[in-house]
Amino acid sequence: MPYRAEYIWIDGSEPTQLLRSKTRVLPDGAELPIWGFDGSSTNQAPGSESDCVLRPVTSIPDPIRGGDNVLVLAEVLNTDMTPHASNTRAACVEIAERYGSHEPWFGIEQEYTFMKDGRPLGWPQGGFPAPQGGYYCGVGEDEVFGRDVVEAHTTACIEAGLEISGTNAEVMMGQWEFQIGPLGPVEVADQVWLARWLLYRIGEDFEIAATLNPKPIKGDWNGAGAHTNFSTKEMRESYEPIIAAAEALGKAHDLHIENYGAGVDQRLTGLHETAPWTEYSYGVSDRGASVRIPWQVKVDGKGYLEDRRPNANMDPYVVARLITETVCRDAEG
Ligand code: ADP
Ligand code: MN
Ligand code: MN
Ligand code: MN
Numbered sequence: 001m002p003y004r005a006e007y008i009w010i011d012g013s014e015p016t017q018l019l020r021s022k023t024r025v026l027p028d029g030a031e032l033p034i035w036g037f038d039g040s041s042t043n044q045a046p047g048s049e050s051d052c053v054l055r056p057v058t059s060i061p062d063p064i065r066g067g068d069n070v071l072v073l074a075e076v077l078n079t080d081m082t083p084h085a086s087n088t089r090a091a092c093v094e095i096a097e098r099y100g101s102h103e104p105w106f107g108i109e110q111e112y113t114f115m116k117d118g119r120p121l122g123w124p125q126g127g128f129p130a131p132q133g134g135y136y137c138g139v140g141e142d143e144v145f146g147r148d149v150v151e152a153h154t155t156a157c158i159e160a161g162l163e164i165s166g167t168n169a170e171v172m173m174g175q176w177e178f179q180i181g182p183l184g185p186v187e188v189a190d191q192v193w194l195a196r197w198l199l200y201r202i203g204e205d206f207e208i209a210a211t212l213n214p215k216p217i218k219g220d221w222n223g224a225g226a227h228t229n230f231s232t233k234e235m236r237e238s239y240e241p242i243i244a245a246a247e248a249l250g251k252a253h254d255l256h257i258e259n260y261g262a263g264v265d266q267r268l269t270g271l272h273e274t275a276p277w278t279e280y281s282y283g284v285s286d287r288g289a290s291v292r293i294p295w296q297v298k299v300d301g302k303g304y305l306e307d308r309r310p311n312a313n314m315d316p317y318v319v320a321r322l323i324t325e326t327v328c329r330d331a332e333g
Contacts, residue, residue, distance in 0.1 A: 107181030261311025
């Protein structure tokens, strides 16, 4: 029986890239071929030279179609087979290889907001729900909205073999989080993009959209981030390299902030469990710092740190590359 391969790629939309996909029907047992698409429709090429190349980089069982069908993550190349300008994966691969001896691991907390009829799921038309307080990790029909979608998404991620490590309802009504990892820089980013695709795709069936907008509602409502937990082999063995990593991240603060997702200044206000984007800080247990060292890590004297700055709409290839490079280059002196 022929099988279906859903080729998924990241487009050239600005300032935040979007996901695209299309279906290839392949003969029974056939390998995944290199494919192409019309780059003039995805902000990746002019109409006069519109062809872009899709090269499969990883494939997983398709939890929606089942059977032998697969989801294929593809990277975008120019027709001379060099990485396309929108391809941020290639540079991430290079840095992961350069610093591979440090064995960098990432766990990414992807926050997002469900949207229905142009407003966050569960919100009253033209008004506001009760203020924040009971929604975070809440239970009950009056506190939690979209749990059926979250459950379907988590099941799909597990069936697809993704390293999803948990989910929770967030501080703003209609906002949720899933975590991917720990995994290496390229693997975590591949899986975050695939998990995002599954979230949008499953949302279609429930007629609910998910958005990575970092600040969906202005004012006294939490934004959506993508806290990025990070360790190297050295950090998993002793405490001093964790402090050294936190210090190294401080020295490269501006470069990181510029690359942590469009609108990061809107979200990192200094309120709502954030540090202001204009200042770098780190501390143990401190959810008002740029970088938090978890309490348990201090007690154990080893483990990881949490970079709380990345926006929900960040590109995990860029964030994982920057953190790996900043910390590991510093460690090598
Ligand atoms: P928070 O308490 O900030 O909400 P979460 O439990 O949501 O944290 O997410 C923590 C993430 O950190 C998980 O994805 C987990 O797999 C990951 N993690 C755990 N240990 C490490 C480690 N040593 N290096 C990198 N990531 C890690
Ligand atoms: Mn979390
Ligand atoms: Mn969270
Ligand atoms: Mn966190």
